[in-house]
Amino acid sequence: MIRIWFRRAVVAGALSAAAAVLAMAVGDLWVRAEAHGRVHSVASVPAAPVALVLGAEVYPGGEPSPFLAARLEIARQLLAAGKVRAILVSGDHMDWGYNEPGAMFQWLVDRGVPSQRIVLDHAGFDTYDSCARARRVFGVGAAIVVTQSYHIDRAVALCRRLGVDATGVGDDTVRVYREPWLHSVVRERGAVVKALADVVSRRDPVFLGPLEPGVEAALNS
Known part of the structure; x- marks a missing residue:
């Protein structure tokens, strides 16, 4: 009886592991296909509002x-280069004492970005929510998505599927933080399954x- 139970547990574990690997492979292929040809540098990315x-x-x-500051610096450069006319900062503000959008806003303003060009989304709890709210709450039809390079394909893929004509710019400067970078790369494999x-x-x-x-007010300011 114990042998039968053990055999079944081994088979079930193997099947679960195989399903997880397949899901990650499918998710990875999907985000790469969706983002193909749509990820650029600051200099080469087509303009978007x-x-x-x-x-x-x-x-x-x-x-x-440093990871977030690198993203914000790219957005600052895009605005300075005339590639965008407004910046939507989307992050987690679930708890009163933790405010990603507020910190993002302050960082940009401290570096010369006009406050009227910045819009805050306080409920961007994950990439899916940020993309969905950009379209459905803020009325964004086209955007340049900014994040790290290991994340950019998934971000562009999700935004496109949720109605935003998205291109992307991914940051690589924080690769120098080797341990958190590698941790994020590994975590991304599971994140594509959730995205799918x-x-x-x-x-x-x-x-x-x-x-x-x-966003409309920022574009017209």
């Missing part, structure tokens, strides 16, 4: 982590409200 900057860790004092599941389910973002005029 909005830069969508995806959130990342903010330190307890309110300072963006979110697209198939067409779930609503965690928070969904009426259309907000912030």
